[in-house]
Amino acid sequence: MSTESPPDAMSRPVGGTEYSWCRAVPGGTGVTALALLFSKPPNLSHLQSSIHKLQHSHPILRSKLRSDPSTNTFSLSTPSAPNALQIQSSDLAQSFYQALENEMNINAWRNQDNRVTENDVMFATVYKLPDQKWAVVLRLHTGVCDRTAAAFLLRELLGLFSAGEKCVDKEIAKENGIGLPIEDCVPAGKASKPFWARGVDMLGYSVNSFRFSHLEFKQPGLPNSTQYVRLQIGLQDTDRILNGCKSRKIKLYAVLTAAGFIAARASKNLPDDKWEKYSLATLIDCRALLEPVLSDHHIGFYHSAILNSHDVKGGEDVWDLAKRIFTALETAKNNNKHFTDMADLNFLMCKAIDNPGLTPSSSLRTSLISVFEDPITENSSQCHKEIGLLDCIGCASVHGVSPSLAIFDTLRDGELDCACVYPSPTHSREQMQDFVDQMKKILLGSNSSQ
Ligand SMILES: *[C@@H]1O[C@H](CO)[C@@H](O)[C@H](O)[C@H]1NC(C)=O
Numbered sequence: 392m393s394t395e396s397p398p399d400a401m402s403r404p405v406g407g408t409e410y411s412w413c414r415a416v417p418g419g420t421g422v423t424a425l426a427l428l429f430s431k432p433p434n435l436s437h438l439q440s441s442i443h444k445l446q447h448s449h450p451i452l453r454s455k456l457r458s459d460p461s462t463n464t465f466s467l468s469t470p471s472a473p474n475a476l477q478i479q480s481s482d483l484a485q486s487f488y489q490a491l492e493n494e495m496n497i498n499a500w501r502n503q504d505n506r507v508t509e510n511d512v513m514f515a516t517v518y519k520l521p522d523q524k525w526a527v528v529l530r531l532h533t534g535v536c537d538r539t540a541a542a543f544l545l546r547e548l549l550g551l552f553s554a555g556e557k558c559v560d561k562e563i564a565k566e567n568g569i570g571l572p573i574e575d576c577v578p579a580g581k582a583s584k585p586f587w588a589r590g591v592d593m594l595g596y597s598v599n600s601f602r603f604s605h606l607e608f609k610q611p612g613l614p615n616s617t618q619y620v621r622l623q624i625g626l627q628d629t630d631r632i633l634n635g636c637k638s639r640k641i642k643l644y645a646v647l648t649a650a651g652f653i654a655a656r657a658s659k660n661l662p663d664d665k666w667e668k669y670s671l672a673t674l675i676d677c678r679a680l681l682e683p684v685l686s687d688h689h690i691g692f693y694h695s696a697i698l699n700s701h702d703v704k705g706g707e708d709v710w711d712l713a714k715r716i717f718t719a720l721e722t723a724k725n726n727n728k729h730f731t732d733m734a735d736l737n738f739l740m741c742k743a744i745d746n747p748g749l750t751p752s753s754s755l756r757t758s759l760i761s762v763f764e765d766p767i768t769e770n771s772s773q774c775h776k777e778i779g780l781l782d783c784i785g786c787a788s789v790h791g792v793s794p795s796l797a798i799f800d801t802l803r804d805g806e807l808d809c810a811c812v813y814p815s816p817t818h819s820r821e822q823m824q825d826f827v828d829q830m831k832k833i834l835l836g837s838n839s840s841q
């Protein structure tokens with residue numbers, strides 16, 4: 392792609408993966424919400440100036456996304472004049488979770504009348520909730536801010552925001568421009584694959600990818616909103632699960648997925664030994680694998696997905712299935728699938744967006760579950776207590792092209808806290824609450840020793 396744009400460009404066309412997000416977000420996938428719950432009214436002028444500092448240090452956060460729907464072209468540009476974000480106020484939520492859901496379903500990037508538009512990539516809203524609580528929600532376009540960047544942003548924001556409360560003023564990381572798209576940072580040779588292999592893989596993906604088993608669809612057709620359900624596991628059980636992963640040399644995502652697959656099959660009352668094929672999208676943060684290597688401070692989208700599937704027939708041991716899931720991903724990574732198939736998967740996602748009929752029941756579901764290869768780790772601090780921070784959730788909308796359940800896992804003070812999101816009315820709240828409760832039961836019942 393464009394080698395002429397230097398790393399500190401103040402404007403450039405979007406790269407291939409960013410392009411897919413620019414196509415997906417208007418349909419309802421990739422509106423990231425970072426929600427903070429406070430026990431005292433946040434000082435809005437201080438909050439706003441903290442956000443401005445972040446926008447100053449990370450130009451992409453004050454950039455404008457220009458969309459031309461008639462040609463499907465998109466570009467990012469950063470005005471030299473400060474583009475000062477204004478915090479909005481709302482009292483339209485009765486709870487923290489409602490504020491979070493509400494924000495995932497506000498879509499500033501939907502383009503109804505096919506005109507060229509220029510939109511901000513970040514918004515902030517404060518909600519006055521009942522019982523003397525306040526929620527602050529940042530809303531971002533996922534194409535410019537992946538989960539790693541979002542977690543970093545949250546840490547920086549909390550550092551800046553609590554600095555006034557006699558906490559150490561954080562040295563904030565600074566970037567000079569918008570940064571490169573991921574495609575421009577793939578190490579030489581890693582993305583190439585033989586022409587024939589590309590054709591075979593594309594055929595494999597297009598014929599098979601959408602033919603896997605899914606959860607029961609409560610309503611066919613396009614979903615129109617994203618809903619949230621939480622999966623939390625206490626300190627001791629989380630510890631036990633993490634030790635189980637460690638002793639088997641696997642990662643947390645594999646056992647989460649295994650629990651999800653087992654719960655999915657159990658939800659269906661199938662005869663014994665009937666096989667189901669479930670698909671998984673694993674999002675891999677490529678920052679450490681790129682050239683140049685990028686740090687977490689690099690705001691942008693630098694994840695790549697690996698899509699694979701597993702047969703489940705019921706009666707599996709959760710750890711055995713987890714090991715199988717983990718081994719399959721390791722093999723794919725060793726074959727550089729996260730680089731070689733990036734363009735194919737982006738193409739496939741755009742195909743599904745243009746032709747929802749390719750997906751089962753036109754629901755735009757492309758896999759059963761999506762997970763991140765590594766969890767986010769966050770610990771609370773004295774500063775957080777002083778600013779009255781009670782809770783914190785980060786996730787993104789999925790009612791455009793997406794899986795049925797997207798899991799955003801965090802280890803917070805050693806406890807597993809998963810933000811799980813699903814499309815509605817494709818899946819119902821009752822169905823997904825049950826599903827996640829089953830997953831939790833399976834995780835809690837898992838015997839961690841080998
Ligand atoms: C809010 O923060 C600003 C600094 O940004 C400070 O000058 C002001 O006194 C604070 N207001 C309150 C009510 O604490």
Ligand SMILES: *[C@@H]1O[C@H](CO)[C@@H](O)[C@H](O)[C@H]1NC(C)=O
Pocket residue numbers: 610615616815816
């Ligand atoms: C979504 O569609 C359902 C019917 O399919 C409707 O009841 C609901 O109000 C719609 N929600 C939104 C947010 O438009």
Ligand SMILES: *[C@@H]1O[C@H](CO)[C@@H](O)[C@H](O)[C@H]1NC(C)=O
Pocket residue numbers: 768769770803804805
């Ligand atoms: C976070 O807290 C957990 C449990 O309290 C602890 O094991 C871990 O080392 C902490 N991590 C950091 C980075 O402080």
